[in-house]
Amino acid sequence: MTPVRRSDYIETCPACGHELPTSRLKRNLKVCPRCGKHGRMGARERLDALCDKGSFRELYRGIGSRDFLNFPKYAEKLRQAKKLTGENEAVVCGVARFGGEQCAVFAMEPGFIMASMGSAVGEKITRTFEYAMKHSLPVVGFTASGGARMQEGVLSLMQMAKVSGAVGRHGRDGGLYIAILTDPTTGGVTASFAMQGDIILAEPGALIGFAGRRVIEQTTGTKLPDDFQSAEFLLSHGFIDAIVARTELASTIALLLRQNKRRRPA
Amino acid sequence: MTEEKKAIEMIIDFSEDDKPMTAYDRLKAARATTRPTSQAYIERIFTERIELHGDRQFGDDPAIIGGIGYLGERPVTFIGIEKGCDIEDRMIRNFGCPQPEGYRKVLRLMRQAEKFGRPIICFIDTLGAYCGADAEERGQGEAIARNLLEMMGLSVPIISVIIGEGGSGGALALACANRVYMLENAVYSVITPEGCATILWRDASKVADAAECLRITADDMILFNVAERVIPEDFDNFDEMCRLLANQLDADLTELCKLSPKRIEEDRYERFRRLGIIEEKTESYRVVINAKLPRIRINKEKLKQILHLRKKGLFRGAKRRKAGQY
Numbered sequence: 346m347t348p349v350r351r352s353d354y355i356e357t358c359p360a361c362g363h364e365l366p367t368s369r370l371k372r373n374l375k376v377c378p379r380c381g382k383h384g385r386m387g388a389r390e391r392l393d394a395l396c397d398k399g400s401f402r403e404l405y406r407g408i409g410s411r412d413f414l415n416f417p418k419y420a421e422k423l424r425q426a427k428k429l430t431g432e433n434e435a436v437v438c439g440v441a442r443f444g445g446e447q448c449a450v451f452a453m454e455p456g457f458i459m460a461s462m463g464s465a466v467g468e469k470i471t472r473t474f475e476y477a478m479k480h481s482l483p484v485v486g487f488t489a490s491g492g493a494r495m496q497e498g499v500l501s502l503m504q505m506a507k508v509s510g511a512v513g514r515h516g517r518d519g520g521l522y523i524a525i526l527t528d529p530t531t532g533g534v535t536a537s538f539a540m541q542g543d544i545i546l547a548e549p550g551a552l553i554g555f556a557g558r559r560v561i562e563q564t565t566g567t568k569l570p571d572d573f574q575s576a577e578f579l580l581s582h583g584f585i586d587a588i589v590a591r592t593e594l595a596s597t598i599a600l601l602l603r604q605n606k607r608r609r610p611a
Numbered sequence: 612m613t614e615e616k617k618a619i620e621m622i623i624d625f626s627e628d629d630k631p632m633t634a635y636d637r638l639k640a641a642r643a644t645t646r647p648t649s650q651a652y653i654e655r656i657f658t659e660r661i662e663l664h665g666d667r668q669f670g671d672d673p674a675i676i677g678g679i680g681y682l683g684e685r686p687v688t689f690i691g692i693e694k695g696c697d698i699e700d701r702m703i704r705n706f707g708c709p710q711p712e713g714y715r716k717v718l719r720l721m722r723q724a725e726k727f728g729r730p731i732i733c734f735i736d737t738l739g740a741y742c743g744a745d746a747e748e749r750g751q752g753e754a755i756a757r758n759l760l761e762m763m764g765l766s767v768p769i770i771s772v773i774i775g776e777g778g779s780g781g782a783l784a785l786a787c788a789n790r791v792y793m794l795e796n797a798v799y800s801v802i803t804p805e806g807c808a809t810i811l812w813r814d815a816s817k818v819a820d821a822a823e824c825l826r827i828t829a830d831d832m833i834l835f836n837v838a839e840r841v842i843p844e845d846f847d848n849f850d851e852m853c854r855l856l857a858n859q860l861d862a863d864l865t866e867l868c869k870l871s872p873k874r875i876e877e878d879r880y881e882r883f884r885r886l887g888i889i890e891e892k893t894e895s896y897r898v899v900i901n902a903k904l905p906r907i908r909i910n911k912e913k914l915k916q917i918l919h920l921r922k923k924g925l926f927r928g929a930k931r932r933k934a935g936q937y
Binding site (some may be wrong): 371406407408409410411413414416417418433464465467468469493495497498500501502503504505506507508509512513514516517532533535536537538539540541553554555556557560561563564565567569573574582584 | 698740742743744746747748749750751752753756757759760761762763764779780783784786787799800801802806807810811824825826827831832835837879880883884886887888889890891892
């Protein structure tokens with residue numbers, strides 16, 4: 346039993362009610378040791394935990410969103426999100442190493458307006474793919490998103506096409522793209538770069554879908570099963586390659602990067 | 612500036628009694644059941660048509676119609692989202708909400724068009740992709756994602772015409788085009804105004820306000836560079852309207868077909884690459900709106916808005932990108 350430090354809070358697992366100190370939970374990558382429930386993880390926290398120690402170098406930090414439509418409450422929301430997460434935008438991009446293998450990486454921050462995709466998110470991810478293409482690097486992307494950011498109107502929708510274009514170019518150039526879907530990946534992000542990976546992994550129990558559960562229940566007037574749109578549901582329907590526990594994720598990514606290294610044409 | 616001002620003055624429509632339509636008026640017009648659907652346009656624009664069916668994997672989605680026909684002398688692939696013309700037809704066609712197999716059919720027809728070097732013309736009119744448990748099970752998200760990915764890489768020219776509603780990802784899956792036209796009263800949006808009102812104010816009845824906030828009209832699309840042309844509506848002389856549209860399509864295709872296949876893909880990539888308005892800390896605001904004047908009737912209020920913004924320096928032309936700056 347780990348001693349409880351002064352600075353620790355006691356956290357309760359939302360799934361099984363197991364209680365344990367924050368530091369322990371953090372050391373276990375926010376996975377409940379009793380029931381295996383994967384808690385949500387911030388972008389930077391995730392990169393710190395999964396990339397090789399000290400290998401992450403951030404790119405495009407200066408890019409942020411603008412309330413160009415004067416949309417109700419958007420400016421306020423942006424300000425709050427920045428304060429809450431300490432990030433400038435809902436995605437963190439850069440280069441890092443997994444098991445010594447260099448790659449470009451992006452991770453989305455669910456605390457930032459539900460990691461919705463606006464112009465800035467689209468721009469950052471597009472640039473990450475363009476950077477990877479220029480330097481012949483694979484891309485590892487951790488997705489989590491509530492969908493397109495409606496506060497930026499139709500331009501947020503256009504980001505789906507913009508990113509898809511960059512993913513396509515990177516892919517045709519022979520680049521590897523591993524998408525890791527985390528809880529929750531929905532809407533416009535599912536319908537674009539989350540589902541465009543050469544290899545698509547997901548975390549256990551992650552919610553992954555296109556239309557929201559409530560919307561479907563309302564339109565069709567039926568009750569949906571509990572595991573609907575879970576990672577396990579997608580695996581059984583053939584839409585993802587594998588479910589990998591967070592504690593195994595770093596080594597799995599390293600293995601995949603090693604296996605899919607570019608070979609010189611024979 | 613003076614030159615620009617002059618140009619703007621020339622475009623102003625001086626008919627005073629013409630009350631400008633609000634975004635909500637246009638939304639209602641775009642959804643009107645009396646509005647012609649894709650089928651009607653396809654019948655009038657293309658000759659010697661043959662309709663092709665099925666995605667070769669699961670089924671044939673009646674919400675998507677597609678095939679091959681002639682636009683003037685040129686064989687083209689046409690694809691449309693069809694809402695249906697009467698209530699029975701609408702039921703069959705699922706009110707123009709495509710299923711995943713619909714999007715896969717689109718992709719199949721597009722690949723086929725690319726193989727034989729045919730340009731592609733899409734007609735878009737949908738509330739959005741169908742959201743139901745079965746659609747999710749068959750991978751609605753994956754189907755749209757695949758369309759976006761492949762469409763962005765096609766080496767034949769694509770022109771998409773939004774004839775009614777352009778609803779979110781379900782519309783975008785047919786709109787990764789080299790040129791996008793909007794009909795005068797068509798709308799294009801990331802979320803239905805109803806959905807937006809529910810999220811914002813927990814009140815679906817504030818649709819009009821939401822429609823205004825979201826900026827969904829054809830004028831807005833020109834402003835944001837999301838569309839290139841606005842097609843005037845004249846449903847009383849529908850044949851004539853279609854003839855003009857066909858001429859426009861033909862003219863733009865002639866232009867696009869001059870490009871090499873590689874350039875066509877680049878043209879599309881660059882078109883979407885420009886879209887988005889961001890703030891970059893390392894340099895001054897990079898506002899990516901092209902200030903080229905829209906070739907449309909512009910109402911006075913909007914004009915005032917633009918001029919006001921321009922005075923504040925917020926509405927500037929796209930800065931020239933430095934080489935390799937992307």
